[in-house]
Amino acid sequence: MPKLSEEAKQERRERILAGSRRCFARFGYEGATVARLEHETGLSRGAIFNWFPSKEALFLELAAQENTRLLELIVAEGFEGFVHAVSKEDADWLAVYLEFGRRLRTSAELREQWLRLAPPELQERTRRWIVEAQERGELRDDLTPDEIGKFLGVVFDGMVTQRALGFEAPPPDLVVALIRDAVGGRAEPRRAS
Amino acid sequence: MPKLSEEAKQERRERILAGSRRCFARFGYEGATVARLEHETGLSRGAIFNWFPSKEALFLELAAQENTRLLELIVAEGFEGFVHAVSKEDADWLAVYLEFGRRLRTSAELREQWLRLAPPELQERTRRWIVEAQERGELRDDLTPDEIGKFLGVVFDGMVTQRALGFEAPPPDLVVALIRDAVGGRAEPRRAS
Numbered sequence A, B: 001m002p003k004l005s006e007e008a009k010q011e012r013r014e015r016i017l018a019g020s021r022r023c024f025a026r027f028g029y030e031g032a033t034v035a036r037l038e039h040e041t042g043l044s045r046g047a048i049f050n051w052f053p054s055k056e057a058l059f060l061e062l063a064a065q066e067n068t069r070l071l072e073l074i075v076a077e078g079f080e081g082f083v084h085a086v087s088k089e090d091a092d093w094l095a096v097y098l099e100f101g102r103r104l105r106t107s108a109e110l111r112e113q114w115l116r117l118a119p120p121e122l123q124e125r126t127r128r129w130i131v132e133a134q135e136r137g138e139l140r141d142d143l144t145p146d147e148i149g150k151f152l153g154v155v156f157d158g159m160v161t162q163r164a165l166g167f168e169a170p171p172p173d174l175v176v177a178l179i180r181d182a183v184g185g186r187a188e189p190r191r192a193s
Helices: A006-031 A034-041 A045-051 A055-088 A091-106 A108-117 A120-135 A145-164 A172-183 B006-031 B034-041 B045-051 B055-088 B091-106 B108-117 B120-135 B145-164 B172-183
Strands: none
Touching: A006 A034, A006 A045, A006 A055, A006 A091, A034 A045, A034 A055, A055 A091, A055 A108, A055 A120, A055 A145, A055 A172, A091 A108, A091 A145, A091 B091, A091 B145, A120 A145, A145 A172, A145 B091, A145 B145, A145 B172, A172 B145, A172 B172, B006 B034, B006 B045, B006 B055, B006 B091, B034 B045, B034 B055, B055 B091, B055 B108, B055 B120, B055 B145, B055 B172, B091 B108, B091 B145, B120 B145, B145 B172
16 A cells, blocks of 8 residues: 555545545445445545444544534534534434434443543533633523533434434524523523524 | 134234334334244234234334324423423333434335324324413413424423433423423513422
8 A cells, every 4th residue: 555645644534534424424324335435435445444443433433523523612602503503414414423322322332432532621621611601691500510511412412303303493593592591691681582 | 813802902902012112122123023023022923913014014103102192291291291201211212212213204105104193183282282381371472382392392302312312311300490491481480490
């Protein structure tokens, strides 16, 4: 195999990830056969599995990237950013992400790998985002950060599921306004919308 | 095949449904093979498929029953009843229910059968429940019943998903209190809990 420059290596890795993401979104995890992964990435199985030891590892990396992206979005843009992002996200990909959750639940090995990949400091940053929003009066402070985080998690998972299952999710502005009414702080008087 | 009395017929049908529900919950839709369905129901494939034309039809009937049960619960006990019921529901069965949603999305034929089975008058009763709760001041009336229904749907689906994926869902009382803060009416002042 010819040697690739660092830049070419990075490019190759990105190409494999982008192609397999499309492939998983289109055919689901089971349906994304090696032949289809080859077709979507435009690379041979040898080239693909030179970068990722297995289809599962490839999928795990994509799910970890998505998880990181969504948590960073919350930290950067609050729950508004998250709700709007999910409402625009490709429904096929959300369906795969949901399927990944199901696989996580039934495979102890996958769960362990996942815990190693998901950066704990990002979870901590999300928690700190809640604490700071409470201090600014944007989130209510008569609930613990954990309680607020858990409620937001339910609403977020509900949006992901509805989109993934092909239902018409409610308009993001409505969801944002009602989240605010549920957990917004003094600086966000109820029914301001 | 010997003739069964009406009562025995009903009993047989219930036995098939209860056994296959356990089987789907334990092994998932794909994993619930005909041999396993026979084992869990204690009946032969001939006896099972005498009542339901296919595994898919059996699954569809179970999902329709579950859907009816949950909608009736909302009408009878409000969102509080629903939230508490989901938090106690068998997580394995919720996982199957979620998987059913995914299959609905990808099979036009299944979707059509589903629409025939899901009773539209129950949807209408759920809508009327919202309108009446608005009139009693238990739900806010500055939103349309459709908007309230959609928001409740997101929260409900989020709870089902979290339980189905094996995450620790927030305590039902917290979810109920925050739903009330989001969509509760004049009779339910904010932060009453």
